[in-house]
Amino acid sequence: MTKPPKSKPLLQDADKPARSRPRKPRDPAQPNLPLDPMPDRIDPCLALLKPNPPKGPQWAFEVKWDGYRLAVHIEPAGVRILTRGDHDWTERFPAIAAEARRLPVATAVLDGEAVVFDTHGRSDFGRLQQSLGGRGGNRMSREAVLMVFDLLYFDGRDLTGTELTARRHLLEGLVPAGGEEAIRLSEEIEADGDVLLRIACEHGLEGIIAKDRNSTYRSGRGGEWLKIKCIQSDGFAIVGYEKSTASFGGIGRLLLAARKGDELVYVGGVGTGFNERSAGELREQMDKLIIGRPAVNTGRKRNAVFVRPKLVAEIEYRAWTHDGKLRHPSYKGLRDAADNAGVYEVG
Incomplete structure (x- = not known):
């Protein structure tokens, strides 16, 4: 039996050593992949208010947190913490900044909400403000926790054009669920939206957030993210107050306005939700803004003091009356300019 002929390496002479071709020099006009x-800065994606949770498998649900929206930028040179209004508050959240430096990543941008929890584990906007020294204060908050819900930049890659499902997958690898650190994952909750909203309301939470799993990250209120609240809560401009000798800070009722186009319109008053401290701080702020005539038509008011509409109050309310006034309103606190406080727009 004859032996098969000795095979040759493909496209080569068997007697010559195998050798790769020398590389051509790189064309300097052709850049490396950057x-x-x-x-x-990345302008945040904002949730659009809806009365009911959406239906369909593409919607993911989370708890709605009540705090300050923050973007945490992690770079080799250091960490920056920016508010929604583009203020650098790195020094005001030292625990969050320190935890960000410990995350196993060279570069990242985290999107989340700084909160302070009450004794029942609910986010409490008033406690967050107090921990920062009140509105306009400059204290550091060591109690604040960042509930992070999105990852916009990761190890040199911009993720804003990537769908939410992929961004969440990377985020969950970076910030694992169930931690007790100053940066924690805002977890997705597998539940029917109506059931989840009911449970959230029963536990005294503000509401829930729904997010389209297939959506990219788009700044503004494009409808990719929705918020459904247990109790309505929005920002209203303070245009004055009615004096009272029997109330905290001498404030009987705050007079409030909403935005309608380029103008402000009166939407009623609020006389509950104050304590001695919050009313005192509010009165001090308003007394710096007193004007002789009201900025909007409030109707006839007794013992009223009018102020320039520079302060934005966060107001909880149940509904609107037929004549466009807030029903059962309650004062929650002053929104800070650093949180890009907006005034509610009526239709």
């Missing part, structure tokens, strides 16, 4: 530049 990393995405680290953004200085």
Whole structure:
């Protein structure tokens, strides 16, 4: 039996050593594949208010947190914590900044909400403000926790054009669920939206957030994220107050306005929700803004003091009356300019 002929390496002479071709020199006109530049700022995706949770498998649900929206930028040079209004508050959240430095990543941008929890584990906006020294204060908050719900930039890559499901997958690898650190994952909750909203309301939470799993990250209120509240809560401009000798800070009722186009319109008053401290701080702020005539038509008011509409109050309310006034309102606190406080727009 004859032996098969000795095979040759493909396309080569068997007697010559195998050798790869020398590389051509790189064309300097052809750049290397670059990393995405680290953004200085990303305008946040905002949730659109809806009366009921959406239906369908593409919607993911989370708890709605009540705090300050923050973006945490992690770079080799350090950590920056920016508010929604583009203020650098790195020094005011030292625990969050320190935890961000410990995360196993070289570059990242985290999107989340700084909160302070009450004794029942609910986010409490009033406690957060107090921990920061009140509205306009400059204290550091060591109690604040960042509930992080999105990852916008990761290890040199811009993720804003990537669908939510992929962003969440990367985020969950970076910030695991169930931690007790200053940066914690805002977990997705597998439940029917109506059931989850009912449970959230029963536990005294503000509401829930619904997010389209297939959506990219788009700044503004495009409808990819929705918020459904147990109790309505929005920002209203303070246009004055009615004096009272029997109330905290001498404030009987705050006079409130909403935005309608380029103008403000009166939407009623609020006389509950104050304590001695919050009313005192509020009165001090309002007394710096007193004007002789009201900025909006409030109707006839006794013992009223009118102020320039520079302060935005967060007001909880149940509904609207037929004549466009707030029903069962309650004062929650002053929104800070650093949180890009907006005034509610009536239709």
